[in-house]
Amino acid sequence: MNKIAILYQDQLPPTKDGVQKPMKPGGYSDSGADIAFELLENNVNVVTPVKNPNQNNDKDWVFPDTRIGIETALQKGAKIFWLNTVLYRHHVIENYFGRGLEIVGHAPKSVDVYDDKIFTNSLLKSNNIPIPKNELITIENYNDLSLELEFPLVLKPIRGRGSQGVTKIDNRNELIENLTKIFSEKSYGNAVYVEQYLNGQEITITVMPQGNYVINNNEEYFNRPWCLPAVKRFNHIDGIAPYNGIVAVMENSEVLSDDELQTAEIQEAYGHCVKSAELIGIKAPIRIDCRANEQGKYFLFDLNMKPNITGPSRTHRNNQDSLTLLSAKKIGWNYFDLLNNMLKQKWKASR
Numbered sequence: 001m002n003k004i005a006i007l008y009q010d011q012l013p014p015t016k017d018g019v020q021k022p023m024k025p026g027g028y029s030d031s032g033a034d035i036a037f038e039l040l041e042n043n044v045n046v047v048t049p050v051k052n053p054n055q056n057n058d059k060d061w062v063f064p065d066t067r068i069g070i071e072t073a074l075q076k077g078a079k080i081f082w083l084n085t086v087l088y089r090h091h092v093i094e095n096y097f098g099r100g101l102e103i104v105g106h107a108p109k110s111v112d113v114y115d116d117k118i119f120t121n122s123l124l125k126s127n128n129i130p131i132p133k134n135e136l137i138t139i140e141n142y143n144d145l146s147l148e149l150e151f152p153l154v155l156k157p158i159r160g161r162g163s164q165g166v167t168k169i170d171n172r173n174e175l176i177e178n179l180t181k182i183f184s185e186k187s188y189g190n191a192v193y194v195e196q197y198l199n200g201q202e203i204t205i206t207v208m209p210q211g212n213y214v215i216n217n218n219e220e221y222f223n224r225p226w227c228l229p230a231v232k233r234f235n236h237i238d239g240i241a242p243y244n245g246i247v248a249v250m251e252n253s254e255v256l257s258d259d260e261l262q263t264a265e266i267q268e269a270y271g272h273c274v275k276s277a278e279l280i281g282i283k284a285p286i287r288i289d290c291r292a293n294e295q296g297k298y299f300l301f302d303l304n305m306k307p308n309i310t311g312p313s314r315t316h317r318n319n320q321d322s323l324t325l326l327s328a329k330k331i332g333w334n335y336f337d338l339l340n341n342m343l344k345q346k347w348k349a350s351r
Contacts, residue, residue, distance in 0.1 A: 001044065001045055001080075002045070002078075002079035002080050002102070003045045003046070003047050003076070003077045003078050003079055003080065004039065004044065004045060004046045004047070004078065004079075004080040004081075004082055004104075004343075005046070005047050005063050005070075005073035005076070005078035005080070005081055005082065006032040006033075006035055006036045006046070006061065006062045006063065006082045006084050007032070007062065007063055007064070007065040007069065007070070007073075007081060007082065007083055007084060007085050007093070008026070008027045008028050008029040008032040008058075008059075008062040008063070008064060008065065008084060008085055009023060009024070009027030009028055009065055009085040009086050010027060010064035010065055010066050010069065011023070011027075011066075013086050013088045014088065015189055016088070016112070016116070016159065017191075018189050018190040018191060019116070019157075019158045019159050019188065019189035019190070019191055020159070020186070020187065020188055020189035021086060021115065021157075021159035021160070021161065021188075022157070022160075022161055022164060022165065022187055022188065023086070024161060026058060027064075027065075027085065027086075028084050028085060028086075028306075028308075029058040029059050029061075029062050030058050030310060030317075030320075031084060031308055031309050031310040031311075031322070032058070032061060032062035032082075032084040033055075033057075033058040033059075033060070033061035033062055033314070034309070034310050034311045034312075034313045034314060034317060034320065034335075035082065035084060035309060035311070035313075035339055036048060036053075036061035036062060037055060037061060037313045037314050038311060038313035038335050038336050038339055039336070039339060039343075041313065041336075042336045042340075044340075044343075047073060047076040047077060047078050048060060048061050048062075049061075049062070049063055049072065055314045055315065055316075056314075056316060062084070065083075065085045065091070065092065065093065066092060067092050067095070070092065070093065070096060074096075079100070079101060079102065080101070080102045080103075080104065080343075080346055081093065081096075081101055081102075081103055081104070081105075081349075082104040082105065082343075083103060083104065083105030083106070084105070084309065085306075086111075086161075086306060087105070087106060087107075087108040087111040087112070087305075087306075088108055088111060088112045088115070089108055089109045089112035090108070091108040093108065093349075094108055094109075096349070097349040097350060097351050098349070098350055098351035099349075100348075101348075101349045102346040102347065102348055102349065103283075103346060103347055103348075103349045104284065104342060104343055104345070104346045105283070105284045106282065106283050106284050106305055106306075107283060110280065110281065110283075110305075111305045111306070113280075114280050114303065114305055115159050115305055116158060116159060117156065117157075117158050117159070117160065117193070117302070117303070118134070118136060118158055118193055120280075120303050121134060123279060123280075124276055124279070124300060124303075127275065127279060129272045129275060129276055129300060130272065130297065130298070130299045130300065131195075131299055131300050131301065132154075132195040132196045132198060132291075132299050132301050133148075133149055133195060133196045134149075134193050134194060134195035134196070135147055135148065135149055135193060135194055135195075136158075136191060136193050137179060137191065137192050137193060137194060138190060138191045139183045139190040139191065140190075142176070142179045142180075142183065143176070145172075145175070145176075147194070149194060149195075149196055150196075151169065151170055151171055151172070151175075151197075152168055152169060152170045152197040152239070153168075153169045153175065153194040153195065153196065153197055154166060154167070154168055154169070154194065154195050154196075154197050154239075154240070154301075155167045155168075155169050155175065155178055155179070155182075155192060155193075155194050156192060156193055156194070156195065156302075157187075157188035157192055158188070158189070158191055158192060158193060159188070159189075160188070160302075162304070162308070163240055163241050163242065165182070165187065165188060166240050167238075167240065168197060168238050168239035168240055169194065175194070179192070195301065197239065198291040198292060198293050198299060198301070199239075199293075199294065200291055200292025200293050200294060200296060200298075201232060201291070201292045201296075202232065202233040202236070202241060202289065202290070202291045202292075203230045203231060203232050203233065203256070203266070203269065203289075203290050203291075203298070204230070204231050204233065204253075204287055204288070204289045204290070204323050205227050205228070205230050205231075205269065205270065205273045205287070205288050205290065205327075206227070206228040206285050206286070206287050206288075206307060206323065206324040206327045206328075207225050207226070207227055207228075207273050207274065207276070207277040207282065207285065207286050207287075207288060208222070208225060208226055208227075208228065208285050208341075208345075209225055209277070209282045209283055209284060209285070209345050210222050210223055210224050210225055210226075211344065211345045212344055213341050213344065214337070214340070214341060214344075215331055215332065215333075216331075216332050224274060224278060225274050225277035225278055225282055226274065227270045227273055227274060228324065228327035228328055228330070228331065229255050229256065229261055229327050229330040229331065230255070230256050230260075230261060230266055230269070230270075230327070231253050231254065231255050231256070231323050231326050231327055232253065232254060232255075232256055232260075233252060233253050234252055234253070234254075235247075235251070235252040236252075248319045248320065248321075249321065249322065249323050249326065250319050250321050250326070251319075253323060253326060254326070255326055255327060255329070255330045265292070265296050265297065265298055266298075268297075268298065269290050269298040269300075272298075272300055273288045273290075273300065276288060276300065276303060280303075283345065283347055284342065284345060285307055285309075285324060285342065286303060286304060286305055286307065287303075287304040287307035287323060287324060288300055288302070288303050288304070289301055289302040289304070307322065307323065307324050308322045308323070308324070309322055309324060309325070309338075309339070309342075310322045310325075311325055311335035311338075311339075312335065313335060321335075324338065325338055
């Protein structure tokens, strides 16, 4: 196989319509290093920035998603680029499309569109996919709000990242206080949104793109996107699943039991997730968070174009299974199996 380079996020993405997507400290270099280490351990041809990378130093394993980083990887013979980074239209990697490179990840222009949670929610709703009711709040109107939704609410960034910046709000004073803080800090730009709070069980579903996969040593072709087993989240803090940079997902998440996975409610949620993935034309895994109402019906409340793909490949990272890896283990995949099946979905980057 051609040589692979793993890219990580070097800097904040540009604002889009006044909205800022926050940056993870380290820019996903931790998961990128997990990926590179695991692939190399399994004799996959991965190039690294340094000759003898130290497993404790994340950036020994991954290249920054800059012109210099990409050029360095190309000089080392990389022909496949694993985009373990935040993407957006006119990302520098697009300058190298049409040169025979293959990509693991989504097309930047696609992420640019669907990372906007207001736009994506509207798209899903218009296609009869259940989402919580929501309302946009801008820096211009937040002091004079007239909300139709009732408390409690969930306050969220429009281009968020996991549960970072997500807060359960119980009353108007609390909402104004949080909005004042968010807009003064400018972490998420000049607009956010609120949605109705659902108090039922929360699950997360990883959706894989259509393609060929190896499951239990058998090659299987999926002619449409498909779901890995649903993972339930628990031990919420103030009604919100904590950010995985603070609490490892293995401490508050587990795959549903066989009986739970077969319920009509979960199967219906799978159907909505597959339809969502088809609507946006996924080329790599996405993760969709869902929550049930009091009647047990699931609503899709967050579609993540870049699920975290951390894993326990390095000795100091033994508790770093991602939500996607927890799901993958249920169908018999280990970390390398997951990565190898993701690698099988690589695509030719044409202009």
